[in-house]
Amino acid sequence: MTDFPRPPAVAGTFYAPSGAELAHQVERCFLDPRGPGELPTRHRGPTRTLRAIVVPHAGFEFSGPIAAHAYSLLGAQRPPASVLILGVDHQGLGAGPVLSDRAWMTPLGPMETDHGLVQALSRGPVRVDEEAQSEEHSIEVQLPFLEYVLPHPKFVALQVRFDRFDRLLEVARVVADALRHRDVLLVASTDFSHYVPAQIAERLDRLAIDAILERDPRMLYETVRRNDISMCGIAPTTVLLAALAGEPLVARLLRWGHSGEAQPMREVVGYAALALETAPGAAPPVK
DSSP states (O other), rough: OOOOOOOOBBBTTOSSSHHHHHHHHHHHHHSSSSSSSOOOOOSSSSOOOOOOEEOOOOOOOHHHHHHHHHHHHHHHOOSSEEEEEEEOSSOOOSSSSSEEEEEEETTEEEEEEEEEHHHHOOSSTTTEOHHHHTTTTGGGGGHHHHHHHSSSEEEEEEOOOOOOOOHHHHHHHHHHHHHHHSSSSEEEOOOEEEEOOHHHHHHHHHHHHHHHTTOOOHHHHHHHHTOOOOOOTHHHHHHHHTTTTSSSSEEEEEEEEGGGSOOOSSHHHHEEEEEEOOOTTSSSSOO
8 A cells, every 4th residue: 555646647738637627527527418417416325236337448538428327327326435447558557457456546535545456456466566557547537526426435446458358357356355244336447439420439439338238248349359349448348248147237329429529630539438337127236
C-alpha cells in the first residue's frame, strides 16, 4: 500500500482540469441530448438490482453522455460498498493483470481504495503494480462519474491486458472468489470499434453487444477476434462476464453511440453503455 495518491494522468485532456469545471462537465454529460437528459435523482431507492455496467472511456466530450446512462442508473439505487473497475492496458506497462493499492486523485478529490478487496484479489496471476497503472486512462475517466453519483465511494483498479481466453478465465475466477460475500459493483471499461465509418461501427459493435447481452464471455471473445472488431476492452469485459456467469442476471443495452455524434468526422469510435441487473424474482446483489 502506498501512502500518497496516484495523481491524475489525463485531467485537462480527457476531462476538465479543475474541480468546478469537472463537476459542470459531468453534469453536461447527463443533460446532453445523447445522455439521459436529466441529472441523477436525489432520492435513491432502498435496494440495488444493478450488478455491473459496461461503459466507454474516451474524452468526456465524445463518450461521456453515453457513459452517463449507466451512471444515472447507479445513482438511483442503493450505493455499493465498493466498485471494482476492470480497465484496459493501453500503454503496455503491465505484465498481466495488475492492481493498484492506493487512493487515486481527480480534480473532485481522492477516491479511496478498498484495501480488503485488493488483498482478496492479489493471488494467482493478479498482483499489485502501481507503475503499470500510472498513465492508463480507462479506469481514471470513470472516477469523476463515481464521485458524482456515489457518497464517499471506495474502489479498486484492476487493469487487464489482452490475453488468451483461458488466462482471462483465470483472472475471472480470482474476481469471482474475491466478490463472494462482498457488496461490489463491477465496471468494465471499453470502447468498441475504432476509426471506421459509422455504419461499419454500428454493424460490428452490434455483434459484440449481442454477445454481452447473451452474457457469454467465450462468444464475445471469439466474435471480436473473428470479425476483427477493434474493441479495446475485450479483456476486461470478458473477465466481467465470466466472473458473473453463475449469477441470475439480465443484460440490457442502455445506449450505443459514436464519436461522430459529438462532432463531424468520417471515421468514428463506437461507444456503448450496458447494465447487468438482477433477474426478476432473484435476490438482489446486495449482501
